[in-house]
Amino acid sequence: MYRKSYALVNKNILEENIREIKKKYPNYEYYMGVVKNNAYHHGIEVIDSLIKGGINYLAVSSLEEALDIRAINKDIPVLILEPIPIIYIDIVLKNNITLTVESLSYTKELVSKENLKKLKVHLKLDTGMNRLGFKRVDELQEAYILLKDKVFIEGIYTHFATSGRGDIFYKKQLDKLKEFLDSIDVLKIPIRHFDRSITMVSHEKIKESNGVRLGIIMYGFSQSVKVNTEGIKNKLRLWKRKMYIKNGFMMEYTTINDLNLKPAYSLYSTILAVRPVSKDEFVGYNASFKVLEDGYIASIAIGYADGVTKDFKKVVIDGKKLDIVSDSMDMIMVFSKNKLEVGSKVEIIGENRTIREVTRDIKINSYHLFNQISKRVPIIYEEDENEK
Ligand SMILES: Cc1ncc(COP(=O)(O)O)c(C=O)c1O
Known part of the structure; x- marks a missing residue:
């Protein structure tokens, strides 16, 4: 290295962070490490330490990123969080990569292909972000029927638009999620992952979930913040939130956790x-x-x-x-x-x-x-x- 400007990453810290997260949040079977954008710029080589710490699935945003992982690890399951053009399905299959299916039109295009039995897919639900995912329950149901004998529906997930730390929108997303989950035989789907870092630490575990997607938290950011309770304005705001929770408009939430994590x-x-x-x-x-x-x-x-x-x-x-x-x-x-x-x-x-x-x-x-x-x-x- 000639220029001597560099990022220094401590892989042991990452491994310890995962152990700590699993110790404090032990009730999941699948701990998915989100390693898009070069593992949040920590370098894709950190996946070894994440796996040693207990990550047993990885998630990325593109086929390129998934193949970067395959170049160094042949076995760890990898989910692409975005839909990818169907013309690349053979590469996905050949490299044992998991696909996101997020709409009925994508489903129809996919099932028109042959020999997909070994293709692992995760269904993505739109619970309010309006970015990706099935938006309507009937579309999910139709897609589920089309896909279930054609591919391996391995997973189902959503991505919450808000953290639910004091917002009423989170409750609406949970209600929408429940509507989706009740509409299909969801427990037959082996991996159900709905939370990301901040929603995992802010709320009770979602009953149907057995997986969680960990991003920023793995890299040392516990999402623990002390809420300011001083002064009349803050007191009033907290009282209003309490009333919203009491009346069922807002979910219970916590902003403080005792995770002992370090940036790496x-x-x-x-x-x-x-x-x-x-x-x-x-x-x-x-x-x-x-x-x-x-x-x-x-x-x-x-x-x-x-x-x-x-x-x-x-x-x-x-x-x-x-x-x-x-x-x-x-x-x-x-x-x-x-x-x-x-x-x-x-x-x-x-x-x-x-x-x-x-x-x-x-x-x-x-x-x-x-x-x-x-x-x-x-x-x-x-x-x-x-x-x-
Ligand atoms: C679909 C999806 N899941 C999970 C994550 C990880 O989120 P976080 O870093 O907040 O845990 C991201 C990150 O942007 C994401 O896009």
Whole structure:
């Protein structure tokens, strides 16, 4: 690695996170690890650790991603969460990949093909997101009849649009789910997975479910937050929610859990150059930063092409938090009153500059943050760190 900007991922932490989740939420048979977008940018190689921790199914968004998994693991079941063009069914079959069937028209197209007995499909239900999935009960019933002797209906799932932490929409989704589940012989379908990370930790287990799809929680985000109960406005809001729950408009929910999870991801770069600057000099494109006192500018080998911008606000060098004062495609610049050394390590995300702090400063959530870091940033695994 020449450029020395890299993401560092600790696979052992991921494995421990899964063990902890399974210990605290033991009542599922299928723990599906959602590893789309290169395992939320942790690198697809982490699947070994997820499996060691207890993940027994994986989920991705495209056939490409499923084949990336097959290149390194021939056995773990893999579900594609989106429909894929029927012309690729042979590749799906050949690689033992599980297909999502999400509409009646897709079902009809699928069943017109021959030799599908070995094809594993999961039916996707639209309980209110209006993104993918059967929208009407009669369409699900018709599809179920068409499919049941033609393919292996291995699973059924939905994806909730809201978390149900204080919203009335979640209850409507549960009601819709129940309508779907009551309309077919659902317990004959071996894998029933309805929750994602936040809905799993916020509510009682859904009775019919025996699987859960774990995404962000595996990567160390427990979704535990303390609700502010201070002040009249918050008290009023909580009282209103209690009334909604009492009157059956809202589901019971919890926002706090005792999951002991850790993020496994950190991001580092290196100082490329250091120069002294005097008060009233300007720094960066458009002379956008005016130096307020004498000091040093360090140029760091990571920029917006890597997904790191001035909005990250601070980095940590030699244990000190320093302000990012300018950004460009390949570099960010920081100001320091004290001299810095070329080659010094720069922590962009890590123990001293946590993801929570960065997401708060950028005003995005951790999903978007991981997504924002570009593929150009190589991923190094902690056990291989010496090779970097
Ligand atoms: C269909 C589906 N299931 C599960 C997940 C995982 O969600 P989370 O990371 O919130 O657990 C996603 C992520 O976007 C998804 O699209």
